[in-house]
Amino acid sequence: MLKFSKINILITTLLSIIVIFFTISNFTEFEDEFVNKKINLGLDLQGGSYLLLKIDNDPVIIKELQNKAISLKNVLKENNISVLNIRVTDDKKILLSINKKDADKLNQLFNDKNGIVNPYFDQFKSFQFEIANQEGNFEIFFSKYGLIQLKTSSLDQAIEIVRRRVDEVGTNEPNILKRGNDRILVELPGLDDPMRIKNLLGKTANLSFRFVTQTNEETFGSEELEFEDGSEVANVSKRIIVSGENLIDAQPRMDNQTNETVVTFDFDRVGAKRFGRATTKGIGKRLAIVLDGKVISAPVIQEAIVAGSGQISGDFTFQSATDLALLLRSGALPAPLEIIEERTVGPGLGQDSIKSGLSALLIGFILVITFMLIKYRVFGIIANATLILNLFFLVGILTLFEATLTLPGIAGIILTVGMAVDANVLIFERIKEEIKNEKNQIIAFDAGYNKSRNAVLDANITTLIAAIILFFLGSGPIKGFAVTLGIGIFTTLFSVYFIARLFTSIYVIRNKNKEQLI
């Protein structure tokens, strides 16, 4: 029947007050953390940058294989297997040729679950490497899980470095998240020109100090490296004296004597020791400071540097010195990052979107309630009051969860306004039909509610299904649409069955003897 228990009414009233409170809380400030909740604005509304970065793991894989090849050589020697040839190919394999008679021995070595050559992951039931035999020639490559493990650890390292770099720049509440096994999502609210961040994230920042050599007779080999400014090419030893890993601090400074901008750095104890030893022995030699395969500068060593600190000069502007210091402080990325997706919205467009979104909401809302008022009169008022409360519920819940509102999200709210009246319309139309055959208005109203329930549920579940799929498969702003549309369905059902029905029953019971109620 059209009766409501007192508790029911109380709970509904209480919930309504709560959501109205939270809706209003978007426009006011409260001292208390818990009540001072606000809807987050998406990047498309507040302006900002969205960057999707992909780690290029190939260099990491090649490097790991090179390390493996070296340790493998030693292990094989210990086991009296003579190596005819071993090298790392470009398609990420180690090619190993040994005597045929040693093949079994090698296989045994490789498939030993307790051995150190090829680590075994118990949880995946898989080795790190796989080995394929082709008549004495072996191909060694990463197994599926070996590769996953490598990618995961390189992603974990990369995300840490990315976070440090972004934090150092000091943007407003950045959001840095993993995506899949080789991607990092960086959201930078309020940043309308991501140029600097892109530059900082685009550098691996592999720093090394190495000697410039004249001869090619170095045991470690040497390579020709270009200078950063393109002025010369130097033959640099591959032997690394100290690398960026041993840096503990780096700062941009003004050199008082030369009036140049420089970057000063401090080594940790190990780094200081190594650097001291090398500079003591190498007075008169040129020391190349190499960053990402390019020489920044190569000063001649005048005296031994044992204090564990030094400075890099290299034609810096204050900005580029600041950035280099920042990169050195935050450490090197395990692998280069590539920006594969970028979306930036300026603050002007964001403001305009909020304005147009809200005016569309207001106008759509006025159109719908006017239409309902003309069509249903008294029941139009009920439907409209429900709709208004429904909006409070929707916005209140979004606020309570501190959900992110996007431009499509606002569109979702407007669409909810248009579709929310459907449930009431279904019910009212059903009541009209029932009244034709039923003299008792109260019974007719009750029957109208009961018999339309299936249709109302069906109609809302279908939209909910679409919203759920959109939520899981959509990205960014579209997710915001799915959220408002989905929550809108629940608030609609609640407001129709708890609020509109309450209003309806009060009105019907008071006017039960009047003709033509609806």
Added chain:
Amino acid sequence: MIQNLNFNKYYKLFNIISVVLVILSLISILFKGLNYGVDFKGGTLIELRINDNQTTISNLRSAFNNMNLGDVAIKNFGNDNDYLIKFVKKDRDKNLIQNIKKDLQSSIGPVFEFRRVESVGPKVSAELLNKGLIAIAASLGAMLFYIWIRFEWQFSLGAIIALFHDVILTIGIFSLFNIEINLSIVAALLTIVGYSMNDTVVIFDRVRENLKKHISIKIFELTNISINETLSRTIITSATTLLALLSIFVFGGEILKGFSLAMILGVIFGTYSSIYIANPTLVYLKVSYKTVVKEEK
């Protein structure tokens, strides 16, 4: 308000029209293709605002053509001072946007502002397209599943044919008029799927109820009765939904134009197809009292 319109008189006529429209849409989609935005094609989009009155679109064209960006599409966006610039550049340079800003400054002066930049790599765009297709397929599948557990197979078939009809016609119109397809259009298509189903299911609920109530009435008549009984709901709900959507279309800004247009088309097609696709299917499949009652045991 008592309606008694003979919708069923025109079942055949509108079915033929629908079949023709679906075929035309498919032809356009297959041969003319779709105008994918950067989300799905990859490339770069710049929304540019010009702050003076001297710079014209031809100034912009020549400025951009000198930048070696390949095929650059430039068009007005919303008002006279806003432009949308799109291009696909194969080699990816991380300073691209910065260089464009510099070049543009030297050719037209510092009178512009980049309001929005979107740059999507080829791999990501292929993934987004794939994800979009999966989303549409998944929503169709989910609807199929829902209606399959809720109704008898004849109803499911009718509803699904109506769904395909609505989605194909909407995409067809986007293809025919060369309107850009981006992520928000996929969102619109999914919502259309939900709406079309919603509208069909409400009439089907009534058909089912009536099948049990009026055992002797033939399905041809019965669908017509059911359509008429739910007609005022159909009209009111599509009217309020369309009012909301029109408000987005007119006042919601340029970014939501494509989205709201797709939705408006979808609501119109969805309402039409519930009456003229879903219901005739029940007639052709000779649904009767037995269909509903047998399945319930």
